Amino acid sequence: MADSLGVAVIGAGMAGKAHAAAYRTASALYSPVLPPIRLVSIGDVNAEFGSLAAQRFGYARNDTSWQAIAEADDIDVVSVVIANSLHREVVEGLLAAGKHVLCEKPLSDTLEDARAMAEAARNANSIARIGFTFRRTPGIAYIRDLIRSGVLGNVLHFSGRYWTDYGFSPSAPMSWRYKGGPGSGALADVGSHLTYVAEFLCGDIKSISGGRLSTVIGKRPLPLGAVMGHDHAAVSDTFEAVENDDYAVFSAEFENGAGGFEVSRVAAGHANSLIFEVFCENGAARFDQRRPAEIELFLNDGPANENGYRQVILGPGHPYIAGGLAMDAPSVGFGQNDAFAYQSRAFLEEVAGLSEESSLPRCATFDEGVRNMELLGAVTESALSNGKKITL
Ligand SMILES: NC(=O)c1ccc[n+]([C@@H]2O[C@H](COP(=O)([O-])OP(=O)(O)OC[C@H]3O[C@@H](n4cnc5c(N)ncnc54)[C@H](O)[C@@H]3O)[C@@H](O)[C@H]2O)c1
Numbered sequence: 158m159a160d161s162l163g164v165a166v167i168g169a170g171m172a173g174k175a176h177a178a179a180y181r182t183a184s185a186l187y188s189p190v191l192p193p194i195r196l197v198s199i200g201d202v203n204a205e206f207g208s209l210a211a212q213r214f215g216y217a218r219n220d221t222s223w224q225a226i227a228e229a230d231d232i233d234v235v236s237v238v239i240a241n242s243l244h245r246e247v248v249e250g251l252l253a254a255g256k257h258v259l260c261e262k263p264l265s266d267t268l269e270d271a272r273a274m275a276e277a278a279r280n281a282n283s284i285a286r287i288g289f290t291f292r293r294t295p296g297i298a299y300i301r302d303l304i305r306s307g308v309l310g311n312v313l314h315f316s317g318r319y320w321t322d323y324g325f326s327p328s329a330p331m332s333w334r335y336k337g338g339p340g341s342g343a344l345a346d347v348g349s350h351l352t353y354v355a356e357f358l359c360g361d362i363k364s365i366s367g368g369r370l371s372t373v374i375g376k377r378p379l380p381l382g383a384v385m386g387h388d389h390a391a392v393s394d395t396f397e398a399v400e401n402d403d404y405a406v407f408s409a410e411f412e413n414g415a416g417g418f419e420v421s422r423v424a425a426g427h428a429n430s431l432i433f434e435v436f437c438e439n440g441a442a443r444f445d446q447r448r449p450a451e452i453e454l455f456l457n458d459g460p461a462n463e464n465g466y467r468q469v470i471l472g473p474g475h476p477y478i479a480g481g482l483a484m485d486a487p488s489v490g491f492g493q494n495d496a497f498a499y500q501s502r503a504f505l506e507e508v509a510g511l512s513e514e515s516s517l518p519r520c521a522t523f524d525e526g527v528r529n530m531e532l533l534g535a536v537t538e539s540a541l542s543n544g545k546k547i548t549l
Pocket residue numbers: 167168169170171172173200201202203206221222223237238239240241243261262263288289290346384385386387
């Protein structure tokens with residue numbers, strides 16, 4: 158095992174800060190078996206964002222180019238947390254320099270680039286993984302266990318939506334999220350999470366049909382300064398066209414079962430509503446990211462007159478909690494930031510060479526990132542051909 162691991166995060170925006178904080182926490186999750194983690198650099202072309210994040214999360218410095226991080230001898234592990242269209246160049250450069258790379262979802266903005274990245278990962282001497290954070294959500298991981306163990310049993314159908322509202326106001330500023338080809342909008346941004354979760358729970362999707370993409374706000378004002386994440390910054394009176402989807406809907410056939418999906422970035426009142434229900438042969442389960450420390454469970458096992466959905470508060474008997482959270486008692490609550498911490502822990506465990514049996518489940522591979530983009534590509538293809546069925 159390495160004496161220590163030096164870490165950097167490229168991108169100090171909304172999700173970059175979550176990665177920066179997560180590496181800080183990773184060693185303190187579970188037993189202290191990781192080598193010392195050195196928090197080395199935050200890389201952001203915006204020096205102010207980078208410097209603030211470095212100071213806040215205790216990183217030794219900030220850099221303003223990814224090349225500086227690729228060249229740095231004191232850095233071993235890098236998270237890439239910048240606009241999707243920038244992932245390929247940066248990830249390939251880092252892998253060529255021998256860095257271990259954790260890339261944000263979706264793998265890229267085009268399938269061609271994503272496939273090239275997976276090829277680079279296969280040829281690299283270092284580890285490349287993609288952060289589908291929601292697989293670390295205890296409620297989602299627990300529902301998967303219930304399906305696989307037979308308690309819920311075979312999936313009959315899945316109903317999922319990921320509604321967000323960062324774009325519902327027409328004065329929300331133009332950003333990289335509104336640029337790119339069809340399917341690179343809400344579908345790529347949050348549909349990537351929803352489809353990954355659906356396959357994580359229900360198995361492979363084999364076809365998509367009924368795809369539909371809509372842009373409901375056609376132009377957006379340019380911001381007056383740098384915009385971070387979904388911030389509603391001050392805007393100018395110059396507008397640019399929105400190029401991609403605000404809303405997408407589609408249905409899917411799994412190897413077993415079927416599913417309906419809806420994603421949005423203009424669903425007013427739903428800042429971050431990843432909500433699904435999965436119906437199985439022995440019952441059903443419901444998850445709602447607005448209440449991430451519980452699930453609802455229906456098991457068809459009592460007298461019919463008393464049967465119904467029950468609230469299950471998650472605690473140390475459920476995945477990730479025991480020995481992980483600092484206070485791992487029942488009903489303490491947790492959320493999305495904790496999932497980033499588990500994700501960085503899993504990545505560092507793999508990089509450090511800890512065995513799979515003694516580690517958290519590994520992060521997803523770049524090939525899984527490509528698979529997710531093929532699925533999203535099928536939704537786009539279906540939408541562009543009037544909802545035609547597309548076989549994967
Ligand atoms: N897993 C999740 O839950 C989650 C949540 C949000 C975003 N994301 C993903 O994270 C990535 C970033 O999203 P975000 O919302 O944090 O974006 P953001 O716009 O908030 O931040 C991007 C940052 O990148 C910086 N930047 C731009 N070009 C750069 C370059 N060439 N080199 C270094 N820095 C550069 C910008 O200055 C900005 O600070 C995307 O891939 C997105 O899909 C994942």
